Amino acid sequence: MSPASSFITDSFALAGQLTWLPEIRANIPQIKLDARTNILLGTVLVLLFAAYIVGRVLKRQPESTANPAVVRTFNLRVRAWWMMFSILIAGFVMGYSVTLVLFGVISFWALREFITMTPTRRGDHRALFWTFFLFTPLQYLLVGLGKEFYAIYTVMIPVYASLIIPARIAFSGDPKRFLERTAKIQAGLLICVYSLSHAPAILSLDLTDSSKNPWDLSAAATNNAGTLADEMPPTEPAISAAPPLPVVKVAKEPGSNAGLLFYFILLVQLNDVFQYGWGILLGKHVIAPQINASRTWEGLIGGCLCTMLVGTLLFWATPFEVWEAACISLIVAIMGSAGGITMSAIKRDRGVRDYGTLVQGHAGVLDRIDSLCFAAPVFFHITRFFFTQWS
Amino acid sequence: MLSGATVRWHEIQPDPCQRIYFANHTSHLDALVLWSSLPRPVREVTRPVAAKDYWSKDPVRRYISSCFNAMLIDREEIKVHQSPVDVMIREIGLKYSLIVFPEGTRNRDEEMQEFKSGLYYLSKKRPDLELVPVYIDNLNRVLPRGEFLPVPLLSCITFGPPMWLEPKESKVEFLKRAREAVRRLKEV
Numbered sequence: 001m002s003p004a005s006s007f008i009t010d011s012f013a014l015a016g017q018l019t020w021l022p023e024i025r026a027n028i029p030q031i032k033l034d035a036r037t038n039i040l041l042g043t044v045l046v047l048l049f050a051a052y053i054v055g056r057v058l059k060r061q062p063e064s065t066a067n068p069a070v071v072r073t074f075n076l077r078v079r080a081w082w083m084m085f086s087i088l089i090a091g092f093v094m095g096y097s098v099t100l101v102l103f104g105v106i107s108f109w110a111l112r113e114f115i116t117m118t119p120t121r122r123g124d125h126r127a128l129f130w131t132f133f134l135f136t137p138l139q140y141l142l143v144g145l146g147k148e149f150y151a152i153y154t155v156m157i158p159v160y161a162s163l164i165i166p167a168r169i170a171f172s173g174d175p176k177r178f179l180e181r182t183a184k185i186q187a188g189l190l191i192c193v194y195s196l197s198h199a200p201a202i203l204s205l206d207l208t209d210s211s212k213n214p215w216d217l218s219a220a221a222t223n224n225a226g227t228l229a230d231e232m233p234p235t236e237p238a239i240s241a242a243p244p245l246p247v248v249k250v251a252k253e254p255g256s257n258a259g260l261l262f263y264f265i266l267l268v269q270l271n272d273v274f275q276y277g278w279g280i281l282l283g284k285h286v287i288a289p290q291i292n293a294s295r296t297w298e299g300l301i302g303g304c305l306c307t308m309l310v311g312t313l314l315f316w317a318t319p320f321e322v323w324e325a326a327c328i329s330l331i332v333a334i335m336g337s338a339g340g341i342t343m344s345a346i347k348r349d350r351g352v353r354d355y356g357t358l359v360q361g362h363a364g365v366l367d368r369i370d371s372l373c374f375a376a377p378v379f380f381h382i383t384r385f386f387f388t389q390w391s
Numbered sequence: 392m393l394s395g396a397t398v399r400w401h402e403i404q405p406d407p408c409q410r411i412y413f414a415n416h417t418s419h420l421d422a423l424v425l426w427s428s429l430p431r432p433v434r435e436v437t438r439p440v441a442a443k444d445y446w447s448k449d450p451v452r453r454y455i456s457s458c459f460n461a462m463l464i465d466r467e468e469i470k471v472h473q474s475p476v477d478v479m480i481r482e483i484g485l486k487y488s489l490i491v492f493p494e495g496t497r498n499r500d501e502e503m504q505e506f507k508s509g510l511y512y513l514s515k516k517r518p519d520l521e522l523v524p525v526y527i528d529n530l531n532r533v534l535p536r537g538e539f540l541p542v543p544l545l546s547c548i549t550f551g552p553p554m555w556l557e558p559k560e561s562k563v564e565f566l567k568r569a570r571e572a573v574r575r576l577k578e579v
Binding site: 108112113115116120122125126128129132 | 529532535538540541542543544545
């Protein structure tokens with residue numbers, strides 16, 4: 001047999017082994033929006049409009065009645081929320097893959113800001129190239145392949161990237177401040193890419209309630225229909241028309257993963273606002289003046305309690321019971337605050353005020369998602385551990 | 392796009408009048424990014440000066456340099472009345488602006504090298520041209536010397552207030568002042 005023909009037969013054999021590909025495709029979750037998610041989205045939309053109008057009105061006020069710096073911050077925030085909201089909705093409408101790509105782009109931008117701020121040396125160049133163009137897309141690709149790849153996408157960056165990056169830097173032969181440089185790149189990758197990718201990963205879970213009764217509408221629908229054809233987000237009538245679930249007792253009416261992801265992002269963003277608000281209203285005891293002069297214990301506690309309250313009140317949009325929602329939203333709030341203060345510390349170390357002012361005119365993506373990055377893995381793991389069926 | 396460059400005009404406005412933009416040189420992308428950071432009407436009358444021996448080596452480089460309307464200057468063969476400065480002045484006529492890198496070659500470390508004298512002779516022969524200092528920040532990290540794969544970091548380009556050759560100013564003084572003008576933009 002000639003080498004060419006053996007190559008061809010080998011290729012066919014390999015192609016034969018690739019029959020598992022469609023199976024993976026079938027595992028790629030679909031996004032369905034249920035009625036309650038739509039209500040949640042609608043409410044937030046109305047609130048955003050209200051915030052936008054308030055911002056507009058405040059902008060026109062004379063300086064004596066409204067502090068222009070606060071108004072400016074507020075308007076910037078509102079604009080960032082519009083962006084976030086539109087990105088999420090666009091993702092939800094266009095499907096799981098698009099949502100992942102959008103989150104991937106946000107990670108890429110955030111990492112870019114992080115590395116720009118961090119001094120690196122010539123010898124890091126190749127390692128940085130792999131960080132941006134291999135590890136970042138690969139992480140989102142693995143998350144995109146669905147929950148079956150959980151074991152890989154949760155270790156790819158913390159284990160493999162963390163080993164490959166220092167090795168690559170060592171090969172380029174510059175020992176100066178080696179450990180420090182390595183750690184900076186690893187930290188950037190871990191916070192901006194790895195942590196954030198856990199947020200869209202929520203979409204791939206087969207959610208149940210805490211007694212392991214299926215809750216996830218899309219998984220149930222996909223399993224029953226068995227096709228990938230219908231990607232239309234069903235509206236209210238589809239709920240009543242949804243096929244009966246093959247379970248004896250459904251403790252909670254099924255909802256959608258997209259709703260849960262939205263619930264999570266909403267909580268983290270609200271937490272930021274509450275912290276800021278309480279800090280302005282009552283703030284006296286600054287937590288760490290050298291790190292951030294505006295973060296106070298009053299803001300932290302008030303913010304976390306308010307977030308907990310809202311998270312509890314919104315329990316109907318999630319697979320959680322009331323008390324579960326309260327605990328989880330408290331944890332999300334604490335992690336979000338931790339993220340904010342950690343990123344402040346990194347900024348202070350580098351002597352920049354906002355990632356946005358790093359290079360003028362760029363909106364600081366990292367400023368907006370820092371708390372999200374810290375809360376995402378915790379929320380994902382709690383949800384996966386207690387609220388999915390796993391063996 | 393790739394370099395995510397921010398453009399700042401400090402005490403100067405973009406204008407299609409004849410100018411010489413002179414900048415620090417740290418990366419192959421310098422000329423490209425500086426040129427694309429100009430507004431379209433200005434860009435149309437601005438030509439980066441580039442080394443002929445490098446940029447006409449193969450068709451890809453020739454194509455790239457033609458995209459930017461680059462003026463390729465021979466670094467090796469310098470004849471009488473054919474010095475690079477003469478060629479530049481002849482080529483720009485009364486229409487074009489130039490982008491030059493007076494350090495002559497890309498510097499290896501952070502600190503800028505001494506400026507070469509071309510800028511002085513240019514402004515001596517054409518004292519009417521506005522000399523605009525430009526500081527390019529962070530591009531050396533996007534694509535350092537000797538690398539061909541870029542890393543998409545954010546960079547920043549700052550245009551500074553124009554300067555001219557003062558009467559009776561010596562070559563050394565002028566070049567020092569020009570270099571200082573670029574360096575100062577780092578802080579603004």
